[in-house]
Amino acid sequence: MKLLSAFAASLLWAIPAQGQTDPSQAALEAAAMLEQASIALTEADSARDRVRALTGTIQAYEAGLAAMREGLRKAATREAQLTAELRAREKDVAQLLGVLQTIETTAPPVLMLHPSGPLGAARTGMMLSEVTPGLNAKAEALAKDLQEVQTLRILQQNAADTLTQGLSGVQDARTRLSEAIADRTDLPRRFVEDPVRTAILISSTETLDGFASGLAEISEGEIAETDASISDRKGDISLPVQGILLHRAGETDAAGVTRPGLVLGTRPRALVASPTAATIRYRGPLLDLGNLVILEPQPGLLFVFSGLQEVYGEPGQVIPEGTPVGLMPGETPEIGAILSTTSDGTGTDRSETLYIEVRQDNSPVDPESWFRTDKDG
Template sequence: MKRTILLMILGLSAGLTHAETDPATAARAAAGQLEAASVSLEDAGSARDRVTALTDTVKAYEAGLSALREGLRRAAIREAQIGRELRAQEDEITRLLGVLQSMGSGPPPVMLLHPSGPTGTARSGMILADIAPALEARTAGLRADLEEVAILRDLQQGAADKLQQGMTGVQTARTELSKAIADRTDLPQRFLEDPVKTALLIASTETLEGFASGLTDIQDPNIAPAVPSDITSRKGDLPLPVEARVLRKANEADAAGIRRPGIVLATRPNALVVAPTAATIRYVGPLLNYDNVMILEPQAGMMFVLAGMKTAYGGNGQVIPEGSPIGLMGGEEAEMGAILSQSSDGTGNTRPETLYIEVRRDNTPVDPAEWFRTE
């Protein structure tokens, strides 16, 4: 029983939903994630490519924490479900306990005798033989439910300790990653920014779309050729740059009735954002009211616009490999008490941060769902 509830506590593993894998496989994957992340954080200091090692570490921590939060939510839902079932069957349970108590209160000879004589005794014995298995099964089910509730409550503290360790570990990994990126000098430089032209474009820009279009106009004619790549074959199969869910689809109206050609992703606070493919950084920095914006050029004539990061990594003109960290989302992680409170009422943790993604081809926006795996 304890193993069963442990599987529930551990919940989802990286890339594997409860429906896609058996509980044992999901448990092994989820249980190992935070432990593996802790080990990789220790090893990252001596890694040849610290940025890559720390990026993998942060992603492992984020996946493990997400799995643990989901496991706590499922456990809370299960505990509440059992509680409702027990309350609904309170009268039946009371009668069951009364029957069991009366059956065990008298001496065996008295229980087996019937006032009408041997025939009545035989009949009552047959009835007792019929109902005894049902009573036994019902009692066993009640005992199992009560044991499950006790185990759920007992494991909550253990899960909370693991969650606290993971939250501390991921924060350390993010700090180390920022330092490693600041020290990085191995990225090729495709062009050097013209700060005057960029500043004038920012000053005259009123929309994100207008800024992306303007980048093409101020491009230096002597710029080096684009990275020789063609991602057309990966259309529809590119990973999202951050662990998230789609909040709004392309051209779907928001609360103010505004429609945008990109998609809006809901992420957790401080989530790591990575490059979905190798690309040139055409622009990175604050813009309009989006906090930090990054515009990537994976190939000639195509741009990925990512807006809404609190921290952005890299510089204009750099060529970055696929999976490179390009920023962190903003926000503050919920306190442990709030996480456990949300888990206990079955709601889980919210995803309050949003990242906007726009895909432009030949300076025309196209639906990002055509390029990214959004389901």
């Protein structure tokens, strides 16, 4: 009985705290998000506003894929943790199973016999009555851990199909979105761009400052006035893309460059959307900034988003809040890469960078005075 008590004491290891996120449940919820996005994609073509419907679909896919990556990362970590714990306790587990098997197969009268007579038998019975529930509890915990490992492995094995469908769906949605934006004719215009004047302005300027100050010169005629205002949202405007903050305004980056804007790390091919209703003042390549979009949400205020691969819309159009203005560059990771790395939880899968500059009365101001950056996507 001393040996039995020692087994019981050694096997009362801690059970994981309640309230922690269940990795398998998180991954299953992500799969459900991708399924809902797939349904939304089939309904988008019949929607009255195809651009809005497809934008929501792409954002749903992006959120679902991000959640799936995170769920698989946590599932892999949890499986490794459980496997290591079980291997470390192989000897204890074997002893536990042996004791439980002995208790279950030994007849009660034999179990109660003791060399020291009735008093020893009584003591033995009391010890068994105290130890057996603990042993049963540990056996149940062991069975639960083994079942969790099996569930996590099955989930990861089945994830390839879910990810394949999700990646295919979001690529299809991006293609349809490009077509829907090209076909859109219902947006109001404040001006019509003059391509010749735009080309002259681009060739005659060497800085973003110079280009921004000459934007009024690229129209064929007068630019219609507007009384649009977003001043009441100052400091609380959402970022235009899901990402993590890499550099704040005025910080020097790895290349030794200091800029007045902020830099976000995004996933490849992430959708960039207008954070407010705004006029597109320019979109296209400029200097060394790559493809960029310049939006004017209110007179005298410009939002500059650069580092895009594809840009949407036409200069002069007034676009609603949430309208796509471009896609980030890069290649979507292959299924094997996602399953093998499943991200490390530190944002290393945000391989693309979006530069955001805010200009007020033709001078750069801190973007964080307008945008909310406390929540990274």
